[in-house]
Amino acid sequence: MSDDLDELYQQVILDHCKGPRNFRVLEGANRKGEGYNPLCGDNYTVFLKMNGDVVEDATFQGSGCCISKASASLLTDTIKGKTKAEVKALFAKVHDMITTGAVSDEGVGKLAVFAGVHKFPARVKCAILSWHAVIAAVDGENQPVSTE
Amino acid sequence: MIDWAKLRADFPILDQQVHGHPLVYFDNAASSQKPRAVINALSHYYERDNANVHRGIHELSNRATAAFEASRERVAKFIHAKTSDEIIFTRGTTEGINLVAQSWGAKNLKPGDKILLTEMEHHSNIVPWQLIAERTGARLVYLPVTGDEGLLDLSKLNELLTREVKLFAFTHISNSLGTVNPVAELCERARKLGVTTLVDAAQSAGHLPLDVQAIGCDFLVFSGHKICGPTGIGVLWGRQEVLDAMPPYHGGGEMILTVDFFKTTYKKAPHRFEAGTPDISGVIGLHAALDYLDAIGRENIFKHDQELATYAYDQLAQLKGVRLFGPKTGRAGLVSFLLDDVHAHDVVTVADQRGVALRGGHHCNQPLMKKLGIASTARASFYFYNTRAEVDRFIEVVRGIQKFFGS
Numbered sequence: 001m002s003d004d005l006d007e008l009y010q011q012v013i014l015d016h017c018k019g020p021r022n023f024r025v026l027e028g029a030n031r032k033g034e035g036y037n038p039l040c041g042d043n044y045t046v047f048l049k050m051n052g053d054v055v056e057d058a059t060f061q062g063s064g065c066c067i068s069k070a071s072a073s074l075l076t077d078t079i080k081g082k083t084k085a086e087v088k089a090l091f092a093k094v095h096d097m098i099t100t101g102a103v104s105d106e107g108v109g110k111l112a113v114f115a116g117v118h119k120f121p122a123r124v125k126c127a128i129l130s131w132h133a134v135i136a137a138v139d140g141e142n143q144p145v146s147t148e
Numbered sequence: 149m150i151d152w153a154k155l156r157a158d159f160p161i162l163d164q165q166v167h168g169h170p171l172v173y174f175d176n177a178a179s180s181q182k183p184r185a186v187i188n189a190l191s192h193y194y195e196r197d198n199a200n201v202h203r204g205i206h207e208l209s210n211r212a213t214a215a216f217e218a219s220r221e222r223v224a225k226f227i228h229a230k231t232s233d234e235i236i237f238t239r240g241t242t243e244g245i246n247l248v249a250q251s252w253g254a255k256n257l258k259p260g261d262k263i264l265l266t267e268m269e270h271h272s273n274i275v276p277w278q279l280i281a282e283r284t285g286a287r288l289v290y291l292p293v294t295g296d297e298g299l300l301d302l303s304k305l306n307e308l309l310t311r312e313v314k315l316f317a318f319t320h321i322s323n324s325l326g327t328v329n330p331v332a333e334l335c336e337r338a339r340k341l342g343v344t345t346l347v348d349a350a351q352s353a354g355h356l357p358l359d360v361q362a363i364g365c366d367f368l369v370f371s372g373h374k375i376c377g378p379t380g381i382g383v384l385w386g387r388q389e390v391l392d393a394m395p396p397y398h399g400g401g402e403m404i405l406t407v408d409f410f411k412t413t414y415k416k417a418p419h420r421f422e423a424g425t426p427d428i429s430g431v432i433g434l435h436a437a438l439d440y441l442d443a444i445g446r447e448n449i450f451k452h453d454q455e456l457a458t459y460a461y462d463q464l465a466q467l468k469g470v471r472l473f474g475p476k477t478g479r480a481g482l483v484s485f486l487l488d489d490v491h492a493h494d495v496v497t498v499a500d501q502r503g504v505a506l507r508g509g510h511h512c513n514q515p516l517m518k519k520l521g522i523a524s525t526a527r528a529s530f531y532f533y534n535t536r537a538e539v540d541r542f543i544e545v546v547r548g549i550q551k552f553f554g555s
């Protein structure tokens with residue numbers, strides 16, 4: 001396979017897409033957000049348990065491609081323990097990295113594996129899909145989340 | 149004997165490397181490539197004859213008008229229309245269906261009426277009907293598809309095709325399943341009940357001989373860009389008596405007889421439905437495309453497409469972990485498939501890096517995908533310039549993808 005492909009589908013990404021972490025409905029969640037891509041029909045629901053401004057736990061459900069699933073998996077891992085402001089700041093950096101390929105000094109942690117996506121403009125949306133769900137959730141109001 | 153390799157050489161775009169590999173263009177159901185004859189017709193028009201049509205008295209306008217109307221005659225011949233007055237130029241299949249829905253539908257549909265569609269329709273043969281149903285109070289009903297094999301369930305036709313149905317619209321060839329529907333039979337059943345019919349020929353027009361008399365429909369629509377013609381041009385054919393009874397669609401220049409400040413009288417079809425300056429170069433390019441296709445012979449094209457599709461289907465069926473969609477036999481020139489545990493978009497991305505252009509997604513068939521319990525498929529769709537060697541390459545790439553994702 002070509003170098004670009006190896007960069008896109010890094011081992012960590014393949015690993016998370018085959019065995020996604022936090023892939024379940026979250027009992028006791030008080031926030032929920034949806035991400036839907038009309039282009040491919042992919043959709044994810046992110047469940048958060050927030051304590052004040054802090055994300056205590058995060059999980060997701062839904063279906064989609066390797067990139068979007070790995071992104072949701074790594075993302076729900078990464079935001080645990082972060083405040084709403086930190087989550088949003090991280091999204092800004094990740095968004096920048098995914099569209100330009102530049103990894104910022106501030107560090108995006110494990111999410112740096114998505115830098116290769118910028119060479120595949122049609123796949124940028126996949127990497128960002130679950131972020132939209134997370135942002136909708138942290139911006140939402142506290143309310144009991146139906147786990148039906 | 150047809151020299152397919154020689155025909156392929158008429159398509160300059162096919163001779164290129166993509167991501168370091170020879171291009172294998174298997175996205176023909178989305179849009180076909182254009183032969184030099186069509187590209188030349190466009191540049192000839194812009195270099196020699198460009199002017200507005202039906203308006204000028206000067207030489208260039210006369211030439212443009214003559215070429216424009218000659219194309220209408222050519223289209224009429226292409227589908228065996230009775231007269232070229234039955235040929236309306238549109239922007240494509242989508243606009244043709246919207247025109248019929250808005251004009252014919254608004255006049256002929258009322259609360260309690262039904263519009264019968266099938267579960268394999270493209271969004272463009274669903275949404276326009278939803279819009280007009282909302283406005284008129286008519287209801288939509290769907291003829292089911294049998295499942296992965298993708299045939300229309302004709303055993304349900306008696307029950308669904310009733311006298312309340314005012315319009316029955318269906319695709320000739322499914323763009324995601326490759327099913328070839330028995331259009332003449334469906335039209336005959338509808339005609340017996342006085343039901344008006346529309347055939348979506350987007351996937352069939354450039355792939356098999358079309359005869360609207362033999363099909364027996366009332367409307368037929370297709371797009372130029374899928375059949376070697378330019379983008380932005382399409383055709384709506386309607387029976388003359390049906391067209392003449394329809395109100396205008398868009399208002400403007402070209403479609404009027406007389407305009408008063410408060411009242412306008414309209415031309416007859418086709419001009420009644422062609423408001424404003426049309427896509428003149430598109431119409432002229434379409435003429436060149438139809439000449440090109442008929443020089444090959446659409447029956448030959450169909451045979452070639454079908455051979456490639458059958459070959460690809462059989463090769464895919466031999467691999468492990470492949471789910472195939474559409475009929476096992478008698479399919480049109482495309483194959484939709486899914487690999488176990490690999491999403492269609494990942495298939496398409498990796499194939500693209502190997503120079504193979506596929507399409508992945510719901511193919512504007514979301515309701516059908518939902519019914520089949522999937523979000524998307526990967527699709528390889530063929531045209532006469534594709535080769536068996538390209539199918540072999542495609543299969544090799546698919547094997548590589550399975551290995552890459554460890555499925």
Ligand SMILES: Cc1ncc(COP(=O)(O)O)c(C=O)c1O
Binds near residue numbers: 177178241321
């Ligand atoms: C069966 C079918 N109907 C309608 C369309 C819409 O055609 P267009 O986008 O050219 O209007 C397509 C093509 O995408 C199609 O495959």
